Amino acid sequence: MVALTESICWKVVAKGVDSSGIGLVIYKKPVSSSCYETRKDNIPPMCDQNNGQNISWYTPLDSCLAPLPVDGMGNSYSWPAPWPKRLNSKPPHLSAERDAEEIFYEDTEHWSALVLDVYLEGLAINWSSVRNVMDMNAGYGG
Structure with missing residues (x-):
């Protein structure tokens, strides 16, 4: 080793x-x-x-x-930004590519809107009633 x-x-x-x-x-x-x-x-x-x-x-x-x-x-x-800032900050290597920063932010906005539309609003799930399956106090989903 x-x-x-x-x-x-x-x-x-x-x-x-x-x-x-x-x-x-x-x-x-x-x-x-x-x-x-x-x-x-x-x-x-x-x-x-x-x-x-x-x-x-x-x-x-x-x-x-x-x-x-x-x-x-x-x-x-340099290393990427720490979490959660890393979720919305562009990777360092994009600065060398033409129009890459604009494309990155447009893509980030697109996926943020898609997640909001589909998962948070479109599925009609009451997220306050969803429990973490690893919650040890859940008592078999209770």
């Missing part, structure tokens, strides 16, 4: 063992691709960058590392 985590540039942040003898290790992922470029062995290799921003979606699983996103000047993007 140590060889794997070192090869994918993860750093150990904390280690511990509880009273039952079960160990825990917390890792930090890299925030830039510089570590990937300085590895002695290129194992696992870097993924082909032809898929761009969608490299994690709609592609078969492969044993390669996706490069961290960078802007046009080679600077790493």
Whole structure:
């Protein structure tokens, strides 16, 4: 496990063992691709960058590392906004694409209206009577 985590540039942040003898290790992922470029062995290799921003979606699983996103000047993007602000904020990589910000906000408005129309108003469900199925006090749905 140590060889794997070192090869994918993860750093150990904390280690511990509880009273039952079960160990825990917390890792930090890299925030830039510089570590990937300085590895002695290129194992696992870097993924082909032809898929761009969608490299994690709609592609078969492969044993390669996706490069961290960078802007046009080679600077790493910052992490996404925290929840719940992330729900309505545009992803950092959109700033490099023409009209992408406007399209993103139009798409967000479209889906917000659709959810409101269909799920909150269109189904005629009294949402105040819907209980969380994981509610331990529900007493078999009661």
